[in-house]
Amino acid sequence: MNYFDYRGGRLHAEGVPLATIAAEVGTPAYVYSAATLRRHYKVFAGALASASPGVKHLICYSLKANSNQAVIRVLADLGSGADVVSLGELRRALAAGIPGGKIVFSGVGKTAPEMRAALEAGIRQFNVESEPELEVLAAVAGSMGLRAPVAFRVNPDVDAETHAKISTGKKENKFGVPFERAREIYRWAATHPSIEIVGVDVHIGSQLTNLTPFERAFAKVAELVHALRDDGHAIRSVDLGGGLGIPYERNAPWPHPDAYAGVVQRTVGNLGCELIFEPGRMIAGNAGVLMASVIYVKQGQDRKFIILDAAMNDLIRPAMYDARHEVMTEREPAPDSAFEKVDLVGPVCESGDMFARDCEVPPLAAGDIVCFETAGAYGAVMSSTYNTRPLVAEVMVDGDRFAVVRPREDLESLIARDQIPEWLRGGAARGGSAKGA
């Protein structure tokens, strides 16, 4: 459910025509809907509250899905915490107003300076992924005279049944500590005076459309919590990660948050633990579109190509995860429009720069605007400047208002970040003569 709809034949984000945004900000641009972000957060929180009444929940929005300050602020205002995976994300969460006590720090490669910053911010917990990481954390916390709150991320060896690049809970993946060795690792970790064991953490992957892998993983976590308590650890929190899938294609099957919350209650609802969740895609995915203009309509040998001003550097998901994003034209197709099959492509010099093959669209001409749906998560955050294409603008709509929440990157400053070494300056290109020439 989102707030991108036709009104009077023109595509709107909430109360704002996308054509207005395109005229003012240009294309390509990401457009986010604040109402959709709020709605998704509330649907998720509401599902958990009704399935597990009386159980404390903390939703730590996973910043890596979309870390724009405006997006984080909308969620922070609803009480969201943050799941961060780098010093940069920690700083973003704090800058947007999320208190340290609602921040969890995940990731396999936290460095000592990142740990120090997180301890200074008083974060809720470190989701530790290995023994060497715990040793560094113990040393850093010890040197600061603090105790670091720790949950180990366990790898339950469960197949998430999702795309291989976003599957994280199998034993061949780099994530988490082996489930079989978890008790031994907790026992060893608890001997460090600067470490406070607080919980257990699991995250098995992203874009899960089947709930069975969650059920398997959470059941293993519950079993582990009992075993750890038997071993004398005071386990008070269980972090279940993110991963809930969303529909990218119309009519695709996807799990409802109510069903997910039911799985949560059945598996870990009666442990007496606070439950932490790290949803990313589920909150931000349908809350954003990527808006692009048609540059050319090109008739190839036997296919028609719609060449857009947006490309794989702006939205990598089709090239990286074989993802398909539904496309909406800015003008609502007339009821009698003859749809045709086209390939929607970008200008980047790679055949992989394709948004959709054999996509059914109404007739399109140069200058027309199209929107790729479900681009709010893993869109702008994964963009690059490949082909020296500046990062695109990001816009937030809230009711009848809109604002640029990140201006389009300026080409001059992008190029000016490069530096020519001293010994290359004043060479042939500048009219001088190179040494030895």
Ligand SMILES: *Cc1c(COP(=O)(O)O)cnc(C)c1O
């Ligand atoms: C990516 C990630 C998430 C968010 O995953 P979604 O599928 O976007 O909900 C949560 N926790 C961790 C540890 C992650 O790496």
